[in-house]
Amino acid sequence: MYYKVNNWNLSVGNISLDDVTSSSLFIIGDSHEIHLSSQFDTPPESYIVGSANEQQTVHTPNN
Amino acid sequence: MNNKPFTHRTTNVNQLWVNSVADSSVLQIGDTKELNPNADILAVQKEGGITSDQGFHFEQYPIFHTTIRPLLDQNIILGERNHYRSNIHVTNMDIRALSTSSCMQVGNVSNVHALSRTKHIRIIQSERNAN
DSSP, X not given: OEEEEEEOOEXXXXXXXXXXXXXXXXXXXXXXXXXXXXXXXXXXXXXXESOTTSOOOOOOTTO | OOSOOBSOOEEEEEEEEEEEEOSSOEEEESOEEEEOOEEEEEEEEETTOOOOOTTOOGXXXXXXXXXXXXXXXXXXXXXXXXXXXXXXXXXXXXEEEEOSSOEEEESOEEEEEEEEEEEEEEEESSOOOOO
C-alpha cells in the first residue's frame, strides 16, 4: 500500500473539550511518531474492607 | 495541482482557553521535537479520610515497575504528505482540563511518548448492602 495525503485548506471555527486525560494527545498540527500508553489497576484485592479505622500497612495480595 | 507543496504547516489559533493543567501534562505552543510526559499515580480512597501516606510506597506495586515495550510489528506503511496550504486555522478553543500525562500541542511535533500508570486502592469501614 502506498499512502498519499494531500492537505489543502484546514479551517476550524470552534473547539470545545471537557477533558484530555490519561496519556492522551490533542494536537493542532502535524506529527511524525506518537506512542501513548496508559495503565490503570484497580483489582478486587485493592478493595479493602474493615481496616479504615486501623493504622496499618495496606497489603494488596498479588499486587 | 496549481501550487508547490510546503514543507511545514503553521498553526494559527486566535483564542485558547484552558482551565487547568495537572499531573505531568503539557500545554505546548510552538513546534516541538520530543514530548515525554510520565505520570505515576497512587490513588488511595479511604473512608473517613487519609491522615498520613505512611505504608503506601510506589515500589510495592508491580504496576510501577512495568516497562512498555515497543510494538513488535511496526507495520510501516510507505507514503507521502503534501501540504498545499501552509496554514491550519482555528478560531477558538476551550478546554476544561489537561490531566495525567496528557498533551495539548499547538504546532508540529516530531515524537510523542506518553505514559500514565495509576494504581487505585479503596479502603472502607464495612460492607454495606446495596439498595
